[in-house]
Amino acid sequence: DTGVSQDPRHKITKRGQNVTFRCDPISEHNRLYWYRQTLGQGPEFLTYFQNEAQLEKSRLLSDRFSAERPKGSFSTLEIQRTEQGDSAMYLCASSLVAGLAGGGSTGDTQYFGPGTRLTVL
């Protein structure tokens, strides 16, 4: 399977614990996005990377959340001191965006992973 993969698929933790999720994008995709989806809602943007650079973070991303993409390949999303409100599905997506010189770009399809379902007890 050469699609986007996420690990773990499910995580149950106690309030106050730290958790880390991993996303492996499609090979050679230069953009990687994190979204969060709560029950009955559509996915909400959290942050995205262009290669290894984190270029935008949503206001939804509190200081307890940190994301990295150290070598421009896989990414990790860490949540510190988890709260019950963090319970959600965390989705990763990747895309290949062309024509980035000068800031303009042509977007390409975002391919989503299966998600990591987090339950905070």
Added chain:
Amino acid sequence: AQRVTQPEKLLSVFKGAPVELKCNYSYSGSPELFWYVQYSRQRLQLLLRHISRESIKGFTADLNKGETSFHLKKPFAQEEDSAMYYCALSGWGGAQKLVFGQGTRLTINP
């Protein structure tokens, strides 16, 4: 503000009947509009995007800038169309982060 509204959380139609899933958006500028679909126990996947003007699995969607709408239509529903459908938008250039609606669960009854 960027916003996508899908007014129907649930939609149920009979097999063979026409289907229309509504989507309205708010965006200052020229957005790109998408429909994503999630079948049972599968990941979210792109169904179609307005710039491609394709018909995928019999579905079409026309961008109406005057009404700021991007409704998804299919003339004859099939049971395999039962799924969760999300309308989404992104801006041209820049991050292309997606802004999603709440989704519509479509059920096709036999």
